Amino acid sequence: MSTPRRPPLPRIDERITMKYGAGGRAMRALIEGLFAQGFPATPGPDDVTLSALDDGAAVRVGDRWLVVTTDSHVVKPWVFPGGDIARLAVCGTVNDLAVMGATDPVGLTCAVVIEEGFARTDLEALHASLRAACEEAGTTVLTGDTKVMGRGELDGIVFNTCGIGWASRPVTDRGLRPGDVLMVSGTIGDHGMAIMAVRHKLALEGDLRSDVAPVNGLVRRALEAGGTAISAMKDPTRGGVAAVLHEMAQKSGVGVLIRESSLPVRPAVRAAAELVGLDPLVVANEGKVVLGVRPEAADAVLAALRAHPLGRDATTIGTATDDRIGSVVMDTGFGRRLVAEPEGELLPRIC
Amino acid sequence: MSTPRRPPLPRIDERITMKYGAGGRAMRALIEGLFAQGFPATPGPDDVTLSALDDGAAVRVGDRWLVVTTDSHVVKPWVFPGGDIARLAVCGTVNDLAVMGATDPVGLTCAVVIEEGFARTDLEALHASLRAACEEAGTTVLTGDTKVMGRGELDGIVFNTCGIGWASRPVTDRGLRPGDVLMVSGTIGDHGMAIMAVRHKLALEGDLRSDVAPVNGLVRRALEAGGTAISAMKDPTRGGVAAVLHEMAQKSGVGVLIRESSLPVRPAVRAAAELVGLDPLVVANEGKVVLGVRPEAADAVLAALRAHPLGRDATTIGTATDDRIGSVVMDTGFGRRLVAEPEGELLPRIC
Numbered sequence: 001m002s003t004p005r006r007p008p009l010p011r012i013d014e015r016i017t018m019k020y021g022a023g024g025r026a027m028r029a030l031i032e033g034l035f036a037q038g039f040p041a042t043p044g045p046d047d048v049t050l051s052a053l054d055d056g057a058a059v060r061v062g063d064r065w066l067v068v069t070t071d072s073h074v075v076k077p078w079v080f081p082g083g084d085i086a087r088l089a090v091c092g093t094v095n096d097l098a099v100m101g102a103t104d105p106v107g108l109t110c111a112v113v114i115e116e117g118f119a120r121t122d123l124e125a126l127h128a129s130l131r132a133a134c135e136e137a138g139t140t141v142l143t144g145d146t147k148v149m150g151r152g153e154l155d156g157i158v159f160n161t162c163g164i165g166w167a168s169r170p171v172t173d174r175g176l177r178p179g180d181v182l183m184v185s186g187t188i189g190d191h192g193m194a195i196m197a198v199r200h201k202l203a204l205e206g207d208l209r210s211d212v213a214p215v216n217g218l219v220r221r222a223l224e225a226g227g228t229a230i231s232a233m234k235d236p237t238r239g240g241v242a243a244v245l246h247e248m249a250q251k252s253g254v255g256v257l258i259r260e261s262s263l264p265v266r267p268a269v270r271a272a273a274e275l276v277g278l279d280p281l282v283v284a285n286e287g288k289v290v291l292g293v294r295p296e297a298a299d300a301v302l303a304a305l306r307a308h309p310l311g312r313d314a315t316t317i318g319t320a321t322d323d324r325i326g327s328v329v330m331d332t333g334f335g336r337r338l339v340a341e342p343e344g345e346l347l348p349r350i351c
Numbered sequence: 352m353s354t355p356r357r358p359p360l361p362r363i364d365e366r367i368t369m370k371y372g373a374g375g376r377a378m379r380a381l382i383e384g385l386f387a388q389g390f391p392a393t394p395g396p397d398d399v400t401l402s403a404l405d406d407g408a409a410v411r412v413g414d415r416w417l418v419v420t421t422d423s424h425v426v427k428p429w430v431f432p433g434g435d436i437a438r439l440a441v442c443g444t445v446n447d448l449a450v451m452g453a454t455d456p457v458g459l460t461c462a463v464v465i466e467e468g469f470a471r472t473d474l475e476a477l478h479a480s481l482r483a484a485c486e487e488a489g490t491t492v493l494t495g496d497t498k499v500m501g502r503g504e505l506d507g508i509v510f511n512t513c514g515i516g517w518a519s520r521p522v523t524d525r526g527l528r529p530g531d532v533l534m535v536s537g538t539i540g541d542h543g544m545a546i547m548a549v550r551h552k553l554a555l556e557g558d559l560r561s562d563v564a565p566v567n568g569l570v571r572r573a574l575e576a577g578g579t580a581i582s583a584m585k586d587p588t589r590g591g592v593a594a595v596l597h598e599m600a601q602k603s604g605v606g607v608l609i610r611e612s613s614l615p616v617r618p619a620v621r622a623a624a625e626l627v628g629l630d631p632l633v634v635a636n637e638g639k640v641v642l643g644v645r646p647e648a649a650d651a652v653l654a655a656l657r658a659h660p661l662g663r664d665a666t667t668i669g670t671a672t673d674d675r676i677g678s679v680v681m682d683t684g685f686g687r688r689l690v691a692e693p694e695g696e697l698l699p700r701i702c
Binding site: 014049057068144162 | 367371373389390392407408417420421425457461463464467468469470472475482485491492493494497499504511699
């Protein structure tokens with residue numbers, strides 16, 4: 001793989017602050033500068049392991065890849081318009097597998113840490129939601145773990161899910177070439193703004209719903225239509241589409257040029273984002289995919305996405321370029337501006 | 352598989368209390384009565400999935416099994432004599448894989464949730480410990496996740512690790528037959544009493560150290576010596592050896608008879624346990640294995656265990672019987688008494 005061109009990362013502060021969990025540069029500094037240091041890669045030369053900092057790992061087994069991914073979920077509140085922490089856990093993990101090319105999960109693990117005093121009825125509701133989300137994604141929970149922390153030692157409940165699945169080839173976030181078409185599978189910013197609205201009791205709250213959904217069926221359609229012409233995929237969670245485009249640009253060694261007018265944003269999301277001074281481009285999504293596609297397959301992939309219920313609003317948003325390597329540039333219609341990589345302090349506990 | 356004979360489980364309380372995370376009957380009621388309900392099994396008839404409530408899951412792939420396991424770690428304090436939460440996370444997961452028959456992990460996932468304000472230097476120390484434990488176990492971290500919760504929303508740090516590995520056959524905890532010899536790979540109660548001593552500032556603290564260690568090398572030796580004559584394996588963590596023997600007896604449909612005089616307990620552990628009124632049999636271990644072995648292979652397996660540095664104190668502790676099905680009976684030398692299944696409220700946040 002080509003050496004990615006990446007800007008220098010900030011030093012890690014003496015004390016961990018909220019920005020280190022928020023999906024931006026600070027978190028990347030913590031992971032690249034500390035957590036990913038010193039672990040040997042698995043033997044396969046084509047394996048995707050910790051140092052790749054992708055959505056998960058992919059280890060070659062015979063003529064296919066075993067894909068593994070993990071996420072802890074700490075979303076606050078743990079029930080929100082459009083979903084809850086259990087649905088989020090299933091979808092987050094299924095989606096990480098899918099964007100690595102594993103659209104039919106073998107199954108998930110589910111580990112919960114519960115605060116003492118949590119209501120049984122709430123656990124029952126979360127369990128029902130977990131089951132429903134698994135069914136929707138065509139998967140199951142294989143094994144689990146239960147821990148309890150004392151009252152005041154944990155704010156509510158934390159879910160951790162791991163997923164395993166098989167991919168005929170791992171799709172990374174570093175495969176873009178200049179000329180590749182960039183697409184997003186639907187409207188952006190829905191999840192983050194729904195959480196934000198609930199947490200800050202915004203008046204627009206009623207119109208905002210999380211998009212949390214398993215996209216493995218959608219990605220399956222895209223891969224059937226595009227095959228190896230799909231050069232990069234990532235689900236735009238923490239840090240939003242902006243963070244994903246930065247990852248792809250830096251790791252692939254290309255520039256990214258997007259058109260502001262092409263970004264699909266619901267009116268309620270746009271209004272709420274303006275109210276709190278946020279750009280929907282940096283706001284988390286939980287049922288969307290960003291894809292890079294070779295130009296010759298772009299029409300077929302876009303049509304496949306749009307034919308799926310979760311991809312009706314799919315659209316092209318830009319292209320990979322051979323200038324401004326590692327940068328994301330926005331064409332506003334009036335001119336061009338650099339899109340900053342999110343730093344990460346904006347929306348704690350969004351997922 | 353035979354239908355296990357299990358006593359009825361208690362109802363789940365309206366509010367979750369500490370006992371639901373402590374590895375005894377209460378936790379089992381929560382898992383069996385709620386969490387494991389309604390998830391479809393994977394297609395393979397020989398697969399071990401959620402309903403088996405084993406150390407992990409095993410899914411058949413060709414002529415071998417993919418073993419998957421997960422654990423969250425919430426131990427308090429997160430550094431303790433003999434180890435820390437990072438070493439515990441690696442060993443807990445490696446050991447769960449090993450007792451399912453997967454002694455050469457493909458790798459681990461590692462997801463951390465950190466409290467705002469956690470010191471960078473402490474994270475660096477935990478990272479070094481994580482690496483060292485992985486090296487000791489001959490494995491690596493494949494992928495990870497980082498979340499931060501606000502100050503006061505989490506007491507310190509939570510680690511979740513998942514492990515994946517291959518087994519030529521899954522070793523379950525339900526394979527005992529009457530006559531099988533029960534062994535433990537070393538002294539019991541060390542981890543739990545070390546944590547207890549630190550938390551309660553017992554005077555004996557200095558003599559107590561956690562046994563936390565990866566037992567995959569030890570289990571590999573045992574499997575090489577015993578093969579399919581090893582009928583059941585489990586690592587005695589929460590609930591201790593007592594909980595493991597109850598699991599094995601109930602799931603295998605046998606009785607278990609153990610000799611009190613044969614239980615290996617360090618003097619410091621015995622003294623501390625007496626001080627706080629605990630039976631070492633219910634206290635957690637993090638570097639031990641309980642094995643059931645067909646009688647004809649017992650000598651060979653015991654010799655193999657003792658030849659390994661982590662198994663020097665391995666010993667037989669009893670046998671599986673065809674009476675008192677589902678029960679654990681202790682021969683005290685003066686008579687026999689039933690060993691109760693731990694309820695679970697004794698030692699919160701032990702791992």
